[in-house]
Structure formats: C-alpha cells, structure tokens
Amino acid sequence: MAAAGGAALGQSALAAGEPSAIPNPVPYRPSLPVPGAVAAAGIEDARFPDGFLWGMATASYQVEGAWNEDGKGESIWDRFAHGAGHIKGSDTGDVACDHYHLYQQDIALLKRLNQKSYRFSIAWSRIQPNGTGAPNQKGIDHYKRVMDAVLEGGIRPFCTLYHWDLPQWAEDKGGWPNRDLAGYFADYAGILARELGDRITVWAPFNMPWEFTYYGYGIGIFPPGKADFNQFLKAAHTVSLAQGECFRAIKGASSKATVGSAYGMAPAYPKTDSEADHAATARFHAMKNVFFLNAALKGEYPKAFVGEPPYELMGMRPGDDKIMRAPLDWVGFHYYTRRIVSEAGKAHTGAQQQYGTEVVADTGDTNGSDPYTQYHAVMPTEGPLTHAGLEVWPRGIYDLVTKISRDYDHPIIEISECGCCYMDTPYEKENGRIPDERRIAFFKGVLAELARAIADGAKVRAFHAWSLLDNFEWNDGYSQRYGLTYVDFRDQKRTVKDSGLWYGRVAASNRLS
Numbered sequence: 001m002a003a004a005g006g007a008a009l010g011q012s013a014l015a016a017g018e019p020s021a022i023p024n025p026v027p028y029r030p031s032l033p034v035p036g037a038v039a040a041a042g043i044e045d046a047r048f049p050d051g052f053l054w055g056m057a058t059a060s061y062q063v064e065g066a067w068n069e070d071g072k073g074e075s076i077w078d079r080f081a082h083g084a085g086h087i088k089g090s091d092t093g094d095v096a097c098d099h100y101h102l103y104q105q106d107i108a109l110l111k112r113l114n115q116k117s118y119r120f121s122i123a124w125s126r127i128q129p130n131g132t133g134a135p136n137q138k139g140i141d142h143y144k145r146v147m148d149a150v151l152e153g154g155i156r157p158f159c160t161l162y163h164w165d166l167p168q169w170a171e172d173k174g175g176w177p178n179r180d181l182a183g184y185f186a187d188y189a190g191i192l193a194r195e196l197g198d199r200i201t202v203w204a205p206f207n208m209p210w211e212f213t214y215y216g217y218g219i220g221i222f223p224p225g226k227a228d229f230n231q232f233l234k235a236a237h238t239v240s241l242a243q244g245e246c247f248r249a250i251k252g253a254s255s256k257a258t259v260g261s262a263y264g265m266a267p268a269y270p271k272t273d274s275e276a277d278h279a280a281t282a283r284f285h286a287m288k289n290v291f292f293l294n295a296a297l298k299g300e301y302p303k304a305f306v307g308e309p310p311y312e313l314m315g316m317r318p319g320d321d322k323i324m325r326a327p328l329d330w331v332g333f334h335y336y337t338r339r340i341v342s343e344a345g346k347a348h349t350g351a352q353q354q355y356g357t358e359v360v361a362d363t364g365d366t367n368g369s370d371p372y373t374q375y376h377a378v379m380p381t382e383g384p385l386t387h388a389g390l391e392v393w394p395r396g397i398y399d400l401v402t403k404i405s406r407d408y409d410h411p412i413i414e415i416s417e418c419g420c421c422y423m424d425t426p427y428e429k430e431n432g433r434i435p436d437e438r439r440i441a442f443f444k445g446v447l448a449e450l451a452r453a454i455a456d457g458a459k460v461r462a463f464h465a466w467s468l469l470d471n472f473e474w475n476d477g478y479s480q481r482y483g484l485t486y487v488d489f490r491d492q493k494r495t496v497k498d499s500g501l502w503y504g505r506v507a508a509s510n511r512l513s
C-alpha cells in the first residue's frame with residue numbers, strides 16, 4: 001500500500017543512484033534584460049572602503065532552539081507557534097537551527113567566510129524568565145560564552161536586545177500597549193550592559209519596531225495576535241519611550257557602549273506626480289521608515305498622520321519628548337524591497353498583502369484599519385520576484401541610504417539586514433554544492449548600488465546579509481530559506497551555499513567580482 005501511494009505521488013519510480021526527483025533549477029542566466037538590474041560595469045567597478053564591516057545576521061527565536069532549556073521562560077513566539085493554525089506546517093522554533101548548542105560551529109563559519117560583524121539577538125526570556133528582578137545566570141553565561149567565541153574569531157558582536165520574542169510574562173501584563181514595559185525593558189537593558197558590556201559595544205534596542213507593533217497589535221498576524229489600531233498606537237509609543245530609556249540604561253552601565261538601531265525600511269515612490277500621492281508617500285515614509293528614528297533623534301514623531309496626530313490615543317504625556325529623545329551613535333536599518341504609494345482617502349477596503357515579514361498594509365475601515373495615515377502602499381512587480389514574492393530592486397538601497405543621509409545630517413549608517421529567499425538545495429550532480437545563483441545576483445545588484453551611495457558620500461560602515469543560516473522564518477516556518485548557509489533541519493548539517501562562498505570572497509576583497 002505504501003509503495004502504491006508513493007507511486008501515485010511519483011515518489012517511488014527512482015532507482016538508487018538516479019538524480020533527485022526534483023532537480024535544482026537551471027542556473028539563473030536571464031536571456032532578456034532584467035528590469036531594475038544593475039549593468040555589469042556597475043558591478044565590476046564597485047569598491048568598498050578599507051575596514052568596511054562585512055557581516056551576517058540572525059535572531060534568537062529564528063535560530064537558537066532550546067526553547068525551554070537552562071531556565072528559559074516562555075516567550076510570545078513560543079506560545080504563538082505552539083498554538084494551532086498560526087505557522088505554516090505547524091512549524092515551531094523549539095529546535096530551529098539548534099544554534100544554542102551549535103554556536104561554536106556557526107561562529108567558525110563566520111570566521112571561515114571572513115566576516116567582521118555578527119548581528120544576533122538576545123532572548124529576553126533567557127535573561128528574565130519569569131518577571132522583573134534578578135536575572136537567570138545560566139542565560140547570561142550562555143551569551144558570555146557565545147560572545148567569547150565571536151571575539152576570539154576577530155568578529156565584532158552587534159547585539160539586538162529585542163527581535164520580537166517578548167517574555168510571555170510581559171505580555172500577560174498587557175504587552176507593549178502597557179507603558180510600564182518601557183521601564184521593564186530598561187531594566188533588562190541595564191542587566192545586559194552590566195553583564196556583557198565588556199564584550200559588546202554595539203547595541204540596537206529593537207528590530208523593526210513599526211513591524212512588530214503593527215503586526216502584533218494593529219493587524220494581528222504576529223503574536224499576541226491583536227487587531228486594533230488604537231492598541232498599535234499605544235504599543236508604538238511605549239516602544240519609543242523604551243528606546244530612549246534603553247539608550248540611557250546602556251550608556252549608564254557601560255562606558256564603551258554605542259547605541260543605534262535596526263529599523264525595517266522600504267524606500268517609497270509616489271504612484272503619480274499628484275500632490276496627494278507625494279503627501280501620502282511622505283506619510284508612509286514617516287510611519288514605516290522613520291517614526292522611531294525621528295522620535296530618538298528629534299524627540300518628536302514625524303508627520304505620519306492626516307490632520308491632528310492621535311497623541312491622546314497613543315498615551316502621550318507631557319515630558320515624553322524628553323524620554324523618547326536619544327542621540328543614537330549610528331543608524332541601522334534593513335533593506336529588502338520598495339513600495340509605490342498613493343493617497344487612499346477613505347474609500348478603500350483594508351485589504352492586506354503579506355510577503356513574509358513585509359506586509360503591504362492598506363488602510364481602510366476593517367481589520368487593522370487606520371483613519372490616520374490614509375496611504376495605500378503596494379509592492380510593485382516590475383523587477384523579478386524572489387521565492388518569498390518580494391520584488392528585487394537594487395536601486396532602492398541607493399535611494400534609501402542617500403535619503404536618510406540627507407535628512408538626518410549624514411549619520412554613520414549600518415545596513416542591519418538585507419537578503420532574499422530562494423529555495424536552492426544541495427545538487428547531487430555537483431557533489432552537494434548549492435548553486436544559488438539568483439542570490440548572488442541579488443547581492444551583486446544591491447551591493448553595487450550601496451557602493452554607489454558610499455561613493456556619493458553616505459557614511460555606511462557595515463552591511464549584514466540576512467542570514468548566516470536558513471532558519472525559522474516566522475509565520476512561514478521553515479518553508480522559506482534566506483540563508484547563505486543551507487541547513488538540513490533533519491540532522492542540522494550546515495553546507496555553505498555558493499552565495500556564502502562568494503560573499504566570503506567579497507568580504508576579503510571589498511569588491512564584487
């Protein structure tokens with residue numbers, strides 16, 4: 001019976017030694033010009049400055065596993081993934097890449113690939129498993145050991161304090177809409193800076209603060225799964241207070257510390273040349289890209305709203321501008337893709353399109369609706385699409401980096417994440433190599449455009465490829481692969497993809513070919 005079933009699925013026809021049933025795609029050699037692609041000369045000529053920090057990124061819940069070991073408490077992502085119906089294939093981060101146990105091997109990979117910076121995140125629920133107060137020594141000791149391995153490899157640790165895995169106890173107190181979380185977060189930051197400040201000097205409070213507040217409280221696709229725009233507004237304000245408090249807690253505990261950010265950004269272009277579309281594009285940029293950056297650097301929110309800002313709903317109090325303000329030492333942000341934006345007015349549906357962690361949020365009057373920003377943002381499909389459905393548009397990083405440079409007085413910039421999803425697997429005919437040529441093409445284009453921004457004066461000092469490893473991709477579970485290293489989740493075997501080998505050569509030579 002089993003054999004017959006297999007045959008019906010086309011699985012049992014292969015004799016031993018025959019090539020795999022699902023061959024790898026033919027190498028990516030587009031014969032027609034690819035819209036948005038960078039000309040070959042732009043890639044040939046691209047150069048990066050001496051000392052440029054080539055890096056790779058991961059995040060605790062996506063790679064660590066060991067979800068309940070060494071005293072770790074439950075996080076909202078543990079709860080969400082364990083609940084039915086949230087994650088594709090019912091996948092969870094319980095084991096993920098088992099990086100918690102295999103970190104030495106993974107850091108050795110970074111070293112082998114000539115990496116100079118490792119962006120990772122700490123799981124708050126390992127440090128304070130059950131509530132505020134005394135930390136869990138086993139959790140702290142784990143990260144001390146990881147940092148020692150990173151530093152021994154001659155690699156700079158870049159620590160994100162919060163990559164979405166809120167301790168469940170903090171959610172039980174109301175989560176980010178509860179203003180008290182700013183204080184709890186500052187306590188946690190102080191503990192980290194005291195315990196790890198001798199090893200870590202580069203800190204980012206939050207990964208993609210707009211996304212986790214909007215997705216978690218505004219539209220409910222992330223934990224805790226709430227869909228209420230007013231809750232999002234409150235959560236966003238708490239996070240911006242927390243960002244300021246965290247800045248001061250870290251600086252107060254570690255004199256060597258520098259504090260920056262890891263915002264999610266997407267350059268936005270107006271759909272038409274109308275004044276209304278230009279204004280909507282500016283609101284999108286204010287909301288998605290620089291809401292928290294502006295709060296930190298200027299102590300005020302940028303103009304993301306039509307009419308009077310809903311400060312009361314956000315829970316703003318007199319003096320909050322001073323709490324929000326934090327003169328970041330450097331500005332970190334991600335680049336994946338771009339948006340086209342138009343004025344939404346009030347006659348629209350509230351529909352959303354989701355591409356992994358990139359949600360193109362419409363506005364409207366249902367489910368996550370928002371009468372305040374009134375923009376309509378879509379991701380165009382002029383360029384090629386990755387397996388995750390994101391448009392490949394190299395020019396976007398140039399426009400974004402140069403805009404942030406101009407608007408914020410030429411800060412030091414770190415690209416905290418950039419990458420693409422393709423599903424290439426080991427190819428038996430080539431000794432198990434992983435010829436992920438589309439990923440190489442993606443990075444060549446984006447990096448050529450980044451080099452051009454640097455040549456035009458932007459002070460970019462680091463670039464982190466997402467990701468060191470294929471890993472747990474949030475709602476998509478293990479069905480999306482962003483790694484420059486392939487992970488076989490059945491036995492945790494790592495194999496560096498062709499893109500990883502190529503990126504290692506880029507890191508050694510500061511050029512793309």
Ligand code: FCB
Nearest residue numbers: 059207208357466473482
């Ligand atoms: C970013 C997230 C990261 C990963 C990539 C693909 O938005 O910060 O954790 O999921 O997308």
